[in-house]
Amino acid sequence: MPELVVTALLAPSRLTLKLLRALMWSLVFSAALVAAAVYGCIALTHVLCRPRRGCCGRPRRTPPACLSDPTLGEHCFLTLRSSGLRLHYVSAGRGNGPLMLFLHGFPENWFSWRYQLREFQSRFHVVAVDLRGYGSSDAPRDVDCYTIDLLMADIQDVILGLGYSKCILVAHDWGALLAWNFSIYYPSLVERMAVVSAAPMSVYQDYSLHHMGQFFRSNYMFLFQLPWLPEKLLSMSDFQILKTTLTHHKRGIPHLTPNELEAFLYGFSQPGGLTGPLNYYRNLFR
Numbered sequence: 001m002p003e004l005v006v007t008a009l010l011a012p013s014r015l016t017l018k019l020l021r022a023l024m025w026s027l028v029f030s031a032a033l034v035a036a037a038v039y040g041c042i043a044l045t046h047v048l049c050r051p052r053r054g055c056c057g058r059p060r061r062t063p064p065a066c067l068s069d070p071t072l073g074e075h076c077f078l079t080l081r082s083s084g085l086r087l088h089y090v091s092a093g094r095g096n097g098p099l100m101l102f103l104h105g106f107p108e109n110w111f112s113w114r115y116q117l118r119e120f121q122s123r124f125h126v127v128a129v130d131l132r133g134y135g136s137s138d139a140p141r142d143v144d145c146y147t148i149d150l151l152m153a154d155i156q157d158v159i160l161g162l163g164y165s166k167c168i169l170v171a172h173d174w175g176a177l178l179a180w181n182f183s184i185y186y187p188s189l190v191e192r193m194a195v196v197s198a199a200p201m202s203v204y205q206d207y208s209l210h211h212m213g214q215f216f217r218s219n220y221m222f223l224f225q226l227p228w229l230p231e232k233l234l235s236m237s238d239f240q241i242l243k244t245t246l247t248h249h250k251r252g253i254p255h256l257t258p259n260e261l262e263a264f265l266y267g268f269s270q271p272g273g274l275t276g277p278l279n280y281y282r283n284l285f286r
Helices: 004-047 110-120 148-161 175-184 201-210 213-215 219-223 228-247 258-268 275-282
Strands: 074-079 084-093 099-103 127-128 167-172 188-194
Touching: 004 219, 004 228, 074 148, 084 110, 084 148, 099 110, 099 148, 099 175, 110 127, 110 167, 110 258, 148 167, 167 175, 175 188, 175 201, 201 213, 219 228, 228 258, 228 275
Parallel strands: 099 127, 099 167, 167 188
Antiparallel strands: 074 084, 084 127
């Protein structure tokens, strides 16, 4: 069939797809503007209630002592074969058994797995990574550097780079979304998997469409589609929105001490520390 005829036959479908894409993005950015107004009011309220903290986040000059606790393991860096990026990880129990790899969520880091690092290092080689964009790991600024495919390649490179052919994958939140996809596309590298607080993306999307309550509870995802503004709002009043998220009595981390809270805020307080983690969300609708 001549190419001109094929192009003509496909033209209506291509036009329809472009119109649907334009409609989708108009809805996403409309929701983003509404979410920005809501979170802007929340951030401004925090500033007015705590004026001494100011409108910016206080940069932490030195990491809290709990981040260098020797009982948690050794701090190391691994250069990834696929991307050349350096990922930071904490390792303990090498030689004590199979690899148990921990993937954290947002707004957290490797320190989320401190209890598991202590508990399982006698029977496994436990490794908790800072995903790309977090903590001491490399954090490219381009949004396109945080696609699901690239993030899954990071996990593959970590497993193989540590000298293993498979692992026990333990993951939470964003790390769990990556783990679900990784277990599908790289099943030979996953011996077992434990997932905390995250369904596969397809399940989550279907549930959100049929339960509007979940859709509204995920309003922050729309806010994060905007450039620079989410970073500004999250850092206002010395990262009060993040503090509230991490210490919330229902949705936060139980029994979080002030020193442990600083362990999470330290990375986000560094220049550009919020951009990498938010770029994960900026790829959700792309």
